[in-house]
Amino acid sequence: MNGTDSRDNRDNRDRKERPIRVVVVDDQPLVRAGFAMVLDAQPDIDVVGEAGDGAEALALLDRTAADVVVMDIRMPVMDGVEATKRLGERPDPPKILVLTTFDTDEDAFAALQAGASGFLIKNVPPEEFLAAIRVVAAGDSVVAPRVTRRLLDRFAGQLTPAEPQKADDRLAILTDRERDVLELVAQGLSNSEIAARLYVAETTVKTHFGRILTKLELRDRVQAVVLAYEIGLVRSAG
Structure with missing residues (x-):
C-alpha cells in the first residue's frame, strides 16, 4: 500500500x-x-x-x-x-x-x-x-452525469483548450480502456451505462475510473468531464 x-x-x-x-x-x-x-x-x-x-x-x-x-x-x-x-x-x-x-x-x-x-x-x-x-x-x-454534460455543452466556449502536446501527454498515460471510460463519462453516461456499452462489470468501470482520477490527479467526476473537454476528447454538442 x-x-x-x-x-x-x-x-x-x-x-x-x-x-x-x-x-x-x-x-x-x-x-x-x-x-x-x-x-x-x-x-x-x-x-x-x-x-x-x-x-x-x-x-x-x-x-x-x-x-x-x-x-x-x-x-x-x-x-x-x-x-x-x-x-x-x-x-x-x-x-x-x-x-x-x-x-x-x-x-x-x-x-x-x-x-x-x-x-x-x-x-x-x-x-x-x-x-x-x-x-x-x-x-x-x-x-448528475447528464447535468454535467448539459452544463458543459452550454458553456463550452468558456473552456481554455489545452495545448495539443500537453493534451497528448495526459492521454498517453491512460490505457486504451481508461481512455474509453473517460470519453463515455464525459458523454454523460453513468457507470452502469458505461459497463453495458463496454461489456464489462460495473465494478470494473469503477476501478478504471479510479485509476483515471489517480493518473490525471483529479478529485472527482466533474473535474474529469471538464478535463475531457479541455483536451478535446469530447466536444460540445452546440
Missing part, C-alpha cells in the same frame, strides 16, 4: 469517527443561518464556521479545518469563483459545493472549472442538501 492509499484510508476512518465539518459561505445572514440550522440538526454534521464573502471564508479556513465548504457565487469583496480557485491551490483543500440558481448563473460553470465538486440550487429540499454534503465529503460529485 502506498503513502497516498494509507492517508486516504486514515482520512476515511477519521471521518467515520467525527462529524463532517462544514463552513457555510453566503453574504445573506438569513440564508447562512437557515443552512446552518439544517446542518447542525444532523448528528453527523458540524457547522464549524460561517462567512459573508470569499475573502472572509479564506481567512476563516486559515484557522479552521473543514471537510466541505458550501459556497455562494455572487458575494461582495471576493466572489465564490475566486474563493474556490484559491482554496483549490491549497494543500488538501476542502470540498466545495457551489450555491447557484443553475439555469441563470453562468459563474457557476467557472466555479466548477476552478475546482468545485458540484452544485446546489438555493431552493434545494433539505434532504437533498444533506445528502449532497455527505456525498461530497465522501469524495464524490453531486452533479
Whole structure:
C-alpha cells in the first residue's frame, strides 16, 4: 500500500469517527443561518464556521479545518469563483459545493472549472442538501452525469483548450480502456451505462475510473468531464 492509499484510508476512518465539518459561505445572514440550522440538526454534521464573502471564508479556513465548504457565487469583496480557485491551490483543500440558481448563473460553470465538486440550487429540499454534503465529503460529485454534460455543452466556449502536446501527454498515460471510460463519462453516461456499452462489470468501470482520477490527479467526476473537454476528447454538442 502506498503513502497516498494509507492517508486516504486514515482520512476515511477519521471521518467515520467525527462529524463532517462544514463552513457555510453566503453574504445573506438569513440564508447562512437557515443552512446552518439544517446542518447542525444532523448528528453527523458540524457547522464549524460561517462567512459573508470569499475573502472572509479564506481567512476563516486559515484557522479552521473543514471537510466541505458550501459556497455562494455572487458575494461582495471576493466572489465564490475566486474563493474556490484559491482554496483549490491549497494543500488538501476542502470540498466545495457551489450555491447557484443553475439555469441563470453562468459563474457557476467557472466555479466548477476552478475546482468545485458540484452544485446546489438555493431552493434545494433539505434532504437533498444533506445528502449532497455527505456525498461530497465522501469524495464524490453531486452533479448528475447528464447535468454535467448539459452544463458543459452550454458553456463550452468558456473552456481554455489545452495545448495539443500537453493534451497528448495526459492521454498517453491512460490505457486504451481508461481512455474509453473517460470519453463515455464525459458523454454523460453513468457507470452502469458505461459497463453495458463496454461489456464489462460495473465494478470494473469503477476501478478504471479510479485509476483515471489517480493518473490525471483529479478529485472527482466533474473535474474529469471538464478535463475531457479541455483536451478535446469530447466536444460540445452546440
